[in-house]
Amino acid sequence: MKTILSPADISKKSPKLVHLEPEKLPQLPPPYEDFNKMPIPELKEERVAKIETSLDDTVALGIPKPKTKEEEERYLRAFLSGLQKLFEEKNNWTFLQPLLISMEHCAKCQTCAEACPIFEMSGRQEIYRPSFRSEVLRRIYNKYIRKGGKIRAKFTGDIELNWTTIARLAELAYRCTLCRRCASVCPLGVDNGLITHEIRKLFSQELGIAPKELHEKGTLQHLRVGSSTGMNPEAIKDSMEFIQEEMSEIAGYPIEFPWDKEGADFLFLHNAGEILAWPENIGAFAIIFQAAGISWTLSSERVGYDGVNYGVWYDDIQFARVALRHAEIAKKLKVKKIVLGECGHTHKALTVSADRVLPGDLNIPRESSLVLLDEIVRSGKLNLDPTRNNFPVTLHDPCNIVRLMGIVEPQRRILRKIAPKFREMEPHGVDNYCCGGGSGFALMSSYNFLQWRTLVSSRKKFLQILEAFKDEPLEIPKYVCAPCSNCKAAIREILEFYKAKERSHIYYGGLAELVVNAMADMKKPIIKFE
């Protein structure tokens, strides 16, 4: 019988617990076979000498190695203190009940594993199995936190707690995209994605350990400067002026961006990163809202012009701080509702998660822009000519909007109306696969994390995209519609890394752009295949 890594092996010291061999990963079809031999680039010794790299071939956190035994002991004490807090009402009322249910009822049937794209695309590496990290945490909790732990561990599974264990566990919490596909198939309702989130939270809220891209350059910068992009209110307005000019050229008439309009019907909360990376997305929304005669506004107040909320992936307090600022700004503007731009985690953070953080006047209704777009398209206010979108289109379902919010049909109704060559990926809807960039991965690129992400966690999505277009000639342009900033960032990297634009003419973009592209009265197309 073959032996495989068990959760207890995480404590055993070795230079690396797992090494990925490219030949063992699921193979890519032609014309991408050359990537089947591509390894994850080795970490450069001089760059990683002082940080922990003993998990696998990449690094997300870069935790400095403790210099002394005392420092190691401090880390261990802090870890156990944080673990204890995860199970206390005053510290973790936010997720205590789901956490307890998931910790106490796993039957270890491994049904979750077959649902996980990272586990599958890694060639079934044990450490990426959804239950692996959960079982590590469960064993530490049973042995070191619960009463009678040492005896209990004989029955519930033993594990050694040392520096290697916690350093690897911290890294391992960033090898899951929190897509929660595993949780959706668990027959007992165990949520390994939630456990991963809780491990991230423990490290962030107790030890101050989180990826720089999510914390220092993410939520902290967002709250201090106004945006995780680093743009202050002046910079954002400058950028929007350029977009305004470009959109006016496309439309053939002046397009307005209303700022800080008190009493507007809604505050449009858009991802500021898009303003830099995909300016046409917010531009397309402005064109649509203007054509439909809708009263809307943007906010130029700090935090109010950036809808992202990275806290939802790793830190409840940071999440709540951002969500509360968004709600305060909307309240000040006296809008009737907040409409969330094409960004999956923004949707889930403010609509679902923040629903039980916002009391009283701060509980301003929130609505998805996909729902609003669907309403506008169905209203007949736009003059739409679907033949302008006469190219193959497939739809990526962002996990946060679809599986975790149940917004499935509005985007499809739109596409069926405006994209004559629309086809689904398989599987799709609530059974979709993550883009591989979920839970902040799309923002994380330190060391060689970007290559790991593209070769492993985004591999399934790339295979799905290729499958969706397999019957189309390579030379004709094709469009992956991804109504989420994070997903677009991941798909951009997939298409660039695998040279899919050059080899298969696959392009990507949002949903609003497709709507504008179908508007018969636009002077120029907004989507350019170049």
Add this chain to the structure above:
Amino acid sequence: MSLIIFSYLCFLIFLGAAGARIYKQKRLPMHLRSEIYPVQHEPGTKVQYGGSYMEEPNWWEKERQTSIWNEIKYMVPEILLLRGLRQNNHHLWRLSFPFHFGLYLVLITLGLLFIGALAMIYGVIISSKAGFWASFLYYLTILLGFAGLTLGTIGAGGLLIRRFRDPELKAYSSLGDYLNLIFLLIFLGVALLTWLIHDRAFAGARAYIYSLLTFGQKSIPYATERTILGWLTIFSGSIILAYIPFTHMSHMFMKFFAYHKIRWEHAPNFKGSKIEQAVLTNLKYNPTWSAPHIDGDGEKTWADIALHLPKEKK
């Protein structure tokens, strides 16, 4: 008599431990929403594709509809046939289904024995030669009891062997996981042997339930002495009952919380609602998280911390 007291004790432990688990769940603070779609009580076609009320424009202005019927349509095959496992882990379902279905049949058989024992208290004899209902009960008990014990034994044995032999299950299995299956296998196997050798009509089993209901009286139609196998069945069955609430097998009743209070719990927060009251209560907790950007001192409330920006780095 000592066996009867032991069974009472085990039953009380089951009730106490299961009750404590349920009570603990019920008094936990309201958590943040973390539903996963499809939510099975969504109405109409939404449940088929996993849609939610958030697909509707201005959803907060509309009356939210739920469908108990949709939920029942999902839950019945999920509980009885383990539909989810069948779809997502068919390999394991082939053993898990007979195991679970066998246990359901054993539970129904226990219910039938209970009814039979109650009838005996009122002077009705349960036998093949009695009136229609009594003989129907007699044969139904034999049929379901035999089927349940056989399926359960095959399933438990198969799952135990699978857990030992499949490296992907073995690497994650603890002594407790094996013990759960071993205890159940002992109970089901011994009960099946007892039926086969001594008690084909479940008369001894019914007589024991009669004794439990009458605090130790022996039933007149079953006056023979209890066999070792019969004693072992009762003993192992009682132990199992007391043991279940302390293991993950408590999912038999805790699954309610996993599904109804977490996976499908998506009730929105409206002004003046009970949910809003619970939010306000939760925001008054005093966390002690130590990271510098939080600096929870146990005095500041969750709301205080969330409403203020983190301290600047020095």
